Amino acid sequence: MYDVAIIGAGVVGGMTARALSKYKLKICILEKENDVAMGATKANSAIVHAGFDAKEGSLKARLNVRGAEMMPTVCRELGVKYQNNGSLVVGFNEEDRAIINDLLARGKANGVAGLEILEQDALKRLEPNISGEAICALHAPTGSIVCPYDLTVAAIGNAMDNGAQLKRNFAVCRIESTENGYLLSSQTDSVEARFVINCAGVYSDAVANMVGDTSFRVHPRKGEYILLDKECGTLVSHTIFQTPSKMGKGILISPTVDGNLLLGPTSVDGEDKENKATTQEGFADIIEKAQKSIGAVPLGKTITSFCGLRAVGSTGDFIITSPKKGFINAAGIESPGLSASPAIAEYITQMLSQQGLTLTEKESYNPIRTSSHAFREMSLEEKNRLIKENPAYGRIICRCEGVTEGEILDALRRNPKATDLDGVKRRTRAQMGRCQGGFCSPYIIELLARELGVPYERVTKSGGASFINVAQTKGGQ
Secondary structure, eight states, rough: EEEEEEEOOOOHHHHHHHTTTTTTOOEEEOOOSSSSSSSGSSSOOEEEEOOSOOTTTHHHHHHHHHHHHHHHHHHHHOOOEEEEEOOEEEEEHHOOOOHHHHHHHHHHTTSSSSEEEEEEEHHHHHOTTTTTTHHHHHHTOEEEEEEEHHHEEEEEEHHTTTTTTTSSSSSEEEEEEEEESSSOSSSEEEEEEEEEEEEEGHHHHHHHHTTTOSOOOOOEEEEEEEEGGGGGSSOSSEEEEOOOOOSSSSOEEOOOOOOEEEEEEOOESOOOOTTHHHHOHHHHHHHHHHHHSSSSSGGGGGGEEEEEEEEETTTTSSSEEEEEETTTEEEEEOOHHHHHHHHHHHHHHHHHHTTOOOOOBBBOOOOOOOOOOTTTSSSSHHHHHHHHOOOOSSSSSETTTEHHHHHHHHHHSSOOOOOOOHHHHHHOOOOSSTTTTTTTHHHHHHHHHHHTTOOGGGOBBSSTTTTTTTOOOOOOO
């Protein structure tokens, strides 16, 4: 019997698990995929929004501003890269200027500090590569960037280090009320918990329906991205937005915390909650609008593209409700969900306390987690000392990103352990460079097979039946 079961191991579920692991509670995280951060969390803009966009008084506004305030401390404790690079909403005509003025007023009402409107000359000094057609911009100096899946892996790992349990490949298909709480079942397993938190992303409405809550609907909004090489990472220093519409914040251009340049996302509503295919039309839209912001975009330096699905709720705001005692929805957590995630976890913790969950702090709680990139951040002397202790750190596996065998082995042994090729990628950046795994993948598969105790051909890309190799062709015994 668990005190709390959290459905969904995205950034909101992960932050909530970490917040609750501070207390003397038995916590279980249930994830339908083979790894954490597999939904909207792994494919978004990685922006910690300042908080000027959400409607005054909404949960989005309140929790965005609070979450952005919390994020530097959270990232520091979890050893996650965080960069306060600031953001700009660029205007190209007087209609855009009117929207920017509205955003300024809204941001001030939301309590966002430091907002100002820059005219063309000041904007050009701040961002020399900005388009000559830009006439003004809203400058939000508190805007920042982070790595969303690194943040989630670290949060869940820290929660697990403090006693929380993670059950992968557990797709909740039925929830029943019991005398003491709820029984949650998959096709092959079940767990019982006194309290349940629904953080199931695009499937959060389906999970809510299992307890009879039909008060909201969630649909997927498709967003495609283009990622450019690190050679392009200094083209802009701020996150560059265009004026938003009812479909979102539009196509942005932003550096990443790892030094690449990110373009996107598109914004297309749909009903298919699994369709993450990229499209020619999507790329054309990204390219056209990105070029409007900064003129020539070095598209020849593209190294990959990807697509994510945002969970758009029918209410227009975050849906953090309790339709039944002991059951809490955290649904419709679209942008600025990443920014708000620490505050959402705080908010949910307060709701649980109000519903009778006893929150007694652990004396042994440790909020600190060593960075997964600690080796590459060491001095040369520190690296040499570690290599003498463990020669695996002296063997480079991913040449593009400089990732060592020691770092990959850490990813396979440390909570939450990577169990497939994509899991290693998200934890170490191996396979994320120019060759996109062309050289390092066979070596990583060898390490996975050895650590998991499975044949080479049983290693998967992302769990399930996503086998990379069919059979051995020569050299077998």
